[in-house]
Amino acid sequence: MASVSWSNELAEAPIGSIKNTQLTSATKMADRAGIQVPWTLYRMDRYDHLQYSKDQWIQRVHSAFVALTLSFTRRYSGWHVGATGNFNAISLMLTLLSPVTLVVPRRVVAELMRLYDYSHPLKPGMVIRGYDRAHAVRTAKMCVAVAHRLGHPADRIYQYQVACLLHDVSRAGLDRRLFGKIWSWAKAHGIPTRPREWRAVHPATIYGRETEAFLSRYGADLEAAGIPMTPWAKEQVEMRLGHARRLRRRLVVVRPTLRRLGLRWTPWMQDVVLYYYYPEKLAKAKPWVKQLAEILVACEQFEAYNNRQRGRDYYVRRREALTDAFAYLDKLAQDGILSGNVMCALRGLAGEGAFDAILEAARGCSLTNAERCYLRSLVPGGG
Numbered sequence: 001m002a003s004v005s006w007s008n009e010l011a012e013a014p015i016g017s018i019k020n021t022q023l024t025s026a027t028k029m030a031d032r033a034g035i036q037v038p039w040t041l042y043r044m045d046r047y048d049h050l051q052y053s054k055d056q057w058i059q060r061v062h063s064a065f066v067a068l069t070l071s072f073t074r075r076y077s078g079w080h081v082g083a084t085g086n087f088n089a090i091s092l093m094l095t096l097l098s099p100v101t102l103v104v105p106r107r108v109v110a111e112l113m114r115l116y117d118y119s120h121p122l123k124p125g126m127v128i129r130g131y132d133r134a135h136a137v138r139t140a141k142m143c144v145a146v147a148h149r150l151g152h153p154a155d156r157i158y159q160y161q162v163a164c165l166l167h168d169v170s171r172a173g174l175d176r177r178l179f180g181k182i183w184s185w186a187k188a189h190g191i192p193t194r195p196r197e198w199r200a201v202h203p204a205t206i207y208g209r210e211t212e213a214f215l216s217r218y219g220a221d222l223e224a225a226g227i228p229m230t231p232w233a234k235e236q237v238e239m240r241l242g243h244a245r246r247l248r249r250r251l252v253v254v255r256p257t258l259r260r261l262g263l264r265w266t267p268w269m270q271d272v273v274l275y276y277y278y279p280e281k282l283a284k285a286k287p288w289v290k291q292l293a294e295i296l297v298a299c300e301q302f303e304a305y306n307n308r309q310r311g312r313d314y315y316v317r318r319r320e321a322l323t324d325a326f327a328y329l330d331k332l333a334q335d336g337i338l339s340g341n342v343m344c345a346l347r348g349l350a351g352e353g354a355f356d357a358i359l360e361a362a363r364g365c366s367l368t369n370a371e372r373c374y375l376r377s378l379v380p381g382g383g
Contacts, residue, residue: 100141100142100144100145100349100354100355100357100358101141101144101145102137102140102141102144102161103144103154103157103158103161104140104158104161104162104165108261108263109137109165111257111261112162112165112166112257112261113130113133113136113137113165114130115130115166115169115172115253115254115257116129116130116131116132116133116136116168116169116171116172117129117130117172118130118172118173120173121173121232122232128172128173128174128175130172130174131171131174131176131179132168132171132174134361135168135300135303135304135307135310135362136164136165136166136167136168137165138303138358138361138362139164139167139296139299139300139303140161140164140165140167141358142299142302142303142346142349142355142358143160143161143164143292143295143296143299144157144160144161144164145349145354145355146295146298146299146342146345146346146349147160147292147295149345149348149349150291150295150341150342150345152288152291152292156288156292159264159266159269160269160272160292162263162265162269163265163269163270163272163273163296164296164299166254166273167272167273167296167300169247169250169251169254170239170243170246170247170250171239171246172250173235173239174236174239175232175236176313178227178232178233178236179236179239179313179314180313180314181227182222182227182233182236182237183240183314184314184316185222185225185227186218187314187315187316188316189221191214191218193240193241194240194241194243194276194277195210195241195242195243195244195277195278196276196277196278196279198210198213198214198241202217208242208244208245210241210242211234211237211238211241211242211245214237214241215229215234215237243274243277243278244274244277244278247270247273247274251265251270268285268286268289268292271285271289271293272289272292272293272296273296275290275293275294275296275297275337276293276296276297276300276301276337279336279337291339291341291342294337294338294339294342295342295345295346297332297337297338298329298332298338298342298343298346299346301325301328301329301332302325302329302346302350302355303358303359303362305320305321305324305325305328306320306322306325306359306362306363307320307362307363308320308362308363308364308365309364320362320363322371322374322375323374326347329343329346330343347378347379348378348379350375350378351375351376351377351378351379352379353372353375353376355375356372356375
C-alpha cells in the first residue's frame with residue numbers, strides 16, 4: 001500500500017494538475033470487467049474543477065470510488081449486505097482507497113450503532129442514545145487501516161471491523177452523568193477502574209467478581225460522596241469492572257440483529273473485544289487473533305486520549321495531548337499488551353496523516369500546526 005492515501009495526494013496537488021494514475025487504472029479495470037463506472041471518475045476536466053470547490057470535488061470522487069469498490073466486490077465476490085465469504089475484491093480496491101475507511105456498508109453500520117441505544121430503566125419511554133457511537137466508528141476505521149497495513153486478509157478485516165464497531169456495546173445504557181460521577185471519583189482517589197488493574201492491586205478478588213469487590217470496598221464512600229449506590233448506579237460500575245459479564249448479556253440482545261443482517265459473531269471476535277480488560281483470555285490465542293486484539297486496544301486508546309467529550313466526562317482531563325496518548329501506548333507496550341509491530345504500524349499511519357481527520361473529529365477542533373509537525377515527525381523524514 002502506498003504510504004500516503006490517494007485522496008491525500010489529490011489534496012496536495014495543484015487544482016489544475018490533478019491527475020491520478022490509480023484512478024485511471026481502476027476505471028480501466030472496471031471497463032474490462034464490464035462494470036459501469038460512476039460518472040464522477042470520468043469528469044476530471046476543467047468544468048468539474050470550476051463547478052466544485054477543491055474539497056467538494058475530492059469528496060465527490062471519493063464517494064464515486066467507494067461505489068466502484070462495491071461494484072467490484074459484488075462482481076467478484078457475490079457480495080450482498082452482511083454476507084461473508086471471499087473479499088479479495090475489497091482487498092484489491094482498498095489499496096486504491098484511503099486507508100482509513102469503512103469496509104462494512106454504511107447502512108449496516110447505522111444498524112449496528114443503534115445497538116448502542118438502551119431503554120432507560122427509570123424513565124419509561126426514554127431511550128439513552130449510545131454514548132460510544134462516534135468513538136466506535138472512528139476506532140473501527142483506524143483498526144482497518146492498521147490491520148490492512150499488517151497484511152490481514154480482506155474477509156478477516158470485514159469481520160474484524162464488525163467487532164470493532166461493537167467493541168463498546170457492553171456499555172449500552174451508559175448514563176453520562178452518573179457514569180462520569182462514579183469514575184471521576186474513582187480516578188481522583190487512585191482507585192483501579194479496569195479488571196486487569198483491579199486484580200493487580202487486589203489479587204485476592206475472585207476472578208470475575210471485580211464489580212462486587214469494588215462495591216463492597218467503596219460503596220459506602222460513594223454514598224458519602226453523594227452518589228447513591230442504586231441498582232442503576234451499580235450497573236454503571238459493571239460497565240467497566242464487569243465488562244465480560246455485561247458483554248455476554250448484551251450479546252443475547254444483539255445477536256438477533258446480527259443474524260438479520262447476515263453477520264456472524266465468532267468466538268475470536270469476542271476475544272478481541274475483551275482483550276484490553278482481560279488480556280489473559282488470549283494467552284493461547286492464535287497470533288493473528290492476538291494481533292487484531294492489540295490493534296483494537298491501540299486504536300481505541302489513541303482515539304480515547306484524543307476524545308474531548310470522554311476527557312471532560314470521566315477522564316478528569318482538561319486538554320488532549322498527543323504526547324500523553326503515545327506515552328500511554330508506550331506503557332501498554334512495556335506491559336506486554338501491545339507489540340512492536342502494532343505500535344510501528346499505528347505510528348506510521350499517524351505520521352503519514354492518515355488519522356488527522358479522525359483526531360480532529362474526536363477533539364471537535366483542528367490540530368494545531370505544532371501537533372501536525374509532531375505527527376509528521378513519527379515517520380523518517382517527515383519532521
